[in-house]
Amino acid sequence: MELRVKRVYEPATPDDGWRVLVDRLWPRGLTKERAAVDLWAKDAAPSTELRKAYHHDGLDWAEFAEAYRAEVAGNPAIADLRAAIAGHDVVTLLYGVHDPDRNHALLLREALLG
Template sequence: MGTIRLKRAYEPADLTDGRRILVDRLWPRGLAKAEARIDQWMREVAPNPELRKWFGHQPDRFPEFRRRYEEELRSDPVHRRCVEEILHAAERETVTLVYAAKDEVHNHAVVLLDCLYHWRE
């Protein structure tokens, strides 16, 4: 079983990243596609635009954002398909979920990773 981990889009890619999946709905600002070395852009797994805008990367909203995004990941068929695709890829290789948020603690990729590890068990 491979590993699933997180990495900011602005950190250099390296060989230990394995399959690099961008999990943001928008392409990271100022990052050239060649430099990013993204294997797959999975926009659909990101929070819906309304939830993303409501959260606005405000740490005090993170607990409610987490709750809403986890529900979206569980209940929305498109999100479920993306989760299953990531888990399937992780059975074969290391998967690095790439995200652009500056805050490395309060962001959707952290929530997604937690959900993936819980659903994997």
């Protein structure tokens, strides 16, 4: 299986395969049709507390990454997500934040592949 990561605001393309939104909140200003999401795995996203600590309270990236990896390790929703994506050749994890290099979808991809 090929596991890709893409910003949800980018247009959907046929080569995205099965599209999975991995944000806890629905992307602002985006319709369900335009998002073209096959599965919304909000329980695989960082906890509300962790998301707020990173985006609003100044938690740095390294601390966020460590905390999210710990959440993923103990989160039963990750096993559910693994099972859901297992039958697909190409899966694209969709996220909403602006930074393509520092986002939880990259960390989740790492966990799903590892």
